[in-house]
Each structure stands twice: as structure tokens, then as C-alpha cells.
Amino acid sequence: MNGSLFVLAAALLSNFIAQGLKPVFLYIRTGKFDIHETIACGGFPSSHTSTVVALMMAVGFSEGFSSSLFAVTAVFAFIVIYDAVNVRYYAGKNIQLTKQLIEDLEANTQLRFHDPIYDEKIKDVLGHRFVEALGGIFLGILVSTVFYFFVFML
Template sequence: MDVAYAITPFLAWLTAGTLKFIINSCRARRLAFSQIGYGGLPSNHSAIVSSTAALIAFREGMSHPAFGAAVTIAFVVIMDANNLRRQVGKHATVINRLVGFDKDTDLLRERMGHTTFEIITGILVGIMVAWASFYL
């Protein structure tokens, strides 16, 4: 296995996570360690899967079967990040309201999933990281 296929998704995750931390810290006007986790701009999941698909496209071409498989997996992950996890976050909000008066219960994380803009930004980050990995 070419090590680029292991390093590129890691670099995409690191890049997207660093950008997310900086953006959240600027918005909160403090270091936003408490906001590390699911959701936010850009989408780490979208960056990871799109970097892999883009690297395959750059190296093998878009007609290669591995590219088709990578795009299929990317769609599943991105749809999950957009739809399913956002619904989980909405459920967490309702559950927190129901049990919010119980001081012994930890509240559920409500910020789950991604908006379309966060996903598109994650895809662009992934493609840029794959491009850099391919050309550098």
C-alpha cells in the first residue's frame, strides 16, 4: 500500500480539526476546547472521505473502480453527517429538556451533525489536502 493513502486522510482530519478549533475559538472569543467534538465548520468526516476519493481520482483517474467505491463510501458518510446525526442532536435537545432538572444526570451533547455549508467546506478541505498530497 502506498503510504499516501494512509497519510492523506489523517492530514485532512488534522487540517479540518485545526480549522474548526480556530473558527470556534474566534467565535467564542476564547480557546474553544469544550466545543471539540461532532459538528461545526468544516466537517472532519467530509474532509476525510473526500480526501481519499480525491487522491484516488488524482492518482488513478476517475474511471478507476476504487474511485467509485470511495465516492460511494463518501456519500454514505456525508449523508450520515448531514441527516442522521443532526436528528440525533435534535433528540438530545428534547431529552435534555425532559431531564434537565435532574442535577445528577449529565446532559447529552446537542451539537451533532453538520449543515450543508459545513459539509461542502469539509469536502473542499479534503480535496485541497489530497491535491497537496498528490503534487507535493
């Protein structure tokens, strides 16, 4: 397997494993199994984080950890992780707050909102808590390292 195909395969494999683990960890945490978690945003581990970390590590293995390309993928990974943990997480919190305000207004003022936009189902968890991103970091490192070992060392 050449280096560029290895990099792509490691990133995609890490993403698929992270998405596949989400229903498992949901079941462990809550006792509820939901196969739809495999395509959901949010949850443990962060697939965004695992994908970019696996990409970064695979580039490091393939091109060298002192290469410019590794530096670019490291910066890219930090931006994606920051976005997943901060920007997207607080966007989800904002959605929760807005939904609660609408419910409170309707309950306390007998006001009814008739515009169809108020009936839209909006997912209120978009981002990740830090522990979910940390799980993605560890998974991305593990997947790319093990994959590298099996592809190039055996």
C-alpha cells in the same frame, strides 16, 4: 511515496487539519477559544467529510478517476456526508429536545427525576449543518490536491 501510502496520508492529514481548524473557526465566530474542539464532534469544518473527500480524491489521483476503487470511495463519501448532515445532526436535535422536555417537566410539575441517567452529560451536537460539511468537502479537495502536487509533481 507509493500510491497507497499517499492515499492514507492525504486522508489523515485532511482529518488532522480539519480538527485543528475547529477551535480557530469557533474563536472567529464566537470570540471564545476552546482547545477541546480539536477532539470534538461537530463544528466547522466537518472532519468526517474532509477525511472521506480527501480519501476519495487521493484514490482518484492514485488509481484514476474512472477506476472502480474511485467509484467505491465516492459512494462511501456520499454515505458518510449524508450521515453527518442528516442522521447524526437530527440525533443531536433529538437529544436537545429530550433535555428540554425533562427541564420543562421538572419546572412545571415539581416532579424530580432521581435516576442517575438524567444527570448524565450528553453532548447535543453530534452532526453537522450543511455549511460545515461543505467546508469539509472543500478542505478535503484542497488538502488532497495540494498534497498530491507536492508529493508527485515536485
